[in-house]
Amino acid sequence: MADHVAAQAGESEHGHPRHELSAYARRVYAIRDILLEKGILTGEEIQAQIEYIEARTPANGARLVARAWVDPEFKKRLLADPKAACSEMGIDATSLNEFVVLENTEKVRHLVVCTLCSCYPRPILGRPPDWYKSFNYRARAVNDPRGVMREFGNDVPDAVEIRVHDSTADMRYLVLPVRPKGTESLSEEELQKLVVRDSLIGVVDPLPAVPEQGV
Amino acid sequence: MSGAAGKFRPGDRVRVRTDDRPGHVRTPSYVRGKIGWVERAYGDFLNPESLGHGGDGLPKKTLYLVGFHQGEVWGEYKPWGRDRLFVDIYEHWLDPA
Incomplete structure (x- = not known):
């Protein structure tokens, strides 16, 4: 702006x-x-x-993720019909082409790229970061996802499977990251702050829970 | 995203066509000739190869989520065997394999 x-x-x-x-x-x-x-x-x-x-900002994505973490029924609806789930949260996704939410688990991490250009769920998250549009990321995310994630400080163990999604056509992808451990006592608003933009693309996990002070 | 009437079903093995044609093609060159499987049928969409050049996008083409083993796509990939790559590919770029 x-x-x-x-x-x-x-x-x-x-x-x-x-x-x-x-x-x-x-x-x-x-x-x-x-x-x-x-x-x-x-x-x-x-x-x-x-x-x-x-x-449009990544805060929209953080709201969807935090709600999915605290409300298992909402999570089911988000995975089954992401546009309807956005509407339920007051997020206008009507101009989005088609929308798929990729659920990370302890055994699977997803990574989103557009090798042909810079397809990104803009109606929800706004403009993609510059690195997402770079030739370096677009070329390497598909053939060396582990190396790319490591450069973001995310060392994924070999036992965890990585699924790269190249969004070449009408579908737009958003990663639903794993809820960090030790966040059971956090409110939905506090959880939203852990869901950084890059965790919605999949290069990193959400921020860890801030340890409690002076206990 | 429903009513997929395409000729492939989830689980079908497919090979990406090796055509090399000009225009607004959305099939990345790195998967052409590679063998994968249909993970999911997304439904029918306007054809970008027509839309991208002022056409009406008709007839619509069925779009699939196609999965590949990383080792099949790149030959050398570590760790071998586990990681997968998914690409959205229109039906006219796929042959049964």
Whole structure:
């Protein structure tokens, strides 16, 4: 959002930032200008879409996971019909193509990648992290998932199976991580804070429970 | 996502076609020619190879979740035998194996 505000503050006649633009940025602005001039889109529609995208955050995924951890019936519904489960939580997933939740267990870890581009459950989580779109991650997640996860600090034992999902088509994938041990006394809100974005992609597990102080 | 009417069923062994055609193809080259199995039939979807070039995406194509053993895909992979790779592949890219 900060970039967007900064860009607007320095806009010239057609709403272009005054600072130096990359070739890709110039192309995007040129396409936008043509769409506006031809009346295909209005400025208000573009702004509304930017606000829609910016309003999606990984916190939506954390809410789904924490609810699934505390409510086994909700977990069943989340696995069986993820879009309906989102709706139940007040999360608008209507613009999502199709949506599959991958349940991690003590014996299985899932890892999500899009080797062809950067498919990601954006209507729920917002924009993917830059590393998710990098050639390095996209190439290595499929043929060296253990090495990639190790670089994220996640050393998966050989006895645990890794299932990589390459989201090449209409399906979008979200990992349901294993609830960390020692979190039995935490509230749903406290659990949400353990569900970091990267655990929804599967490269890491959720954060561990914070040890109690002074007991 | 229901009413999958495709020709493959979960458990069927399939080989990914080795076609090399231009356009908005969603079958990664690293699985072409590889043998896997149908894990799940997702249903019928508009064909991206048509949609990506201004077409209407019709006729729809059945989309499958196809599983592969990592060793089958890459030859060398450690630890051998356990890890699997799943790719979403449209029916016209699959042959019975």
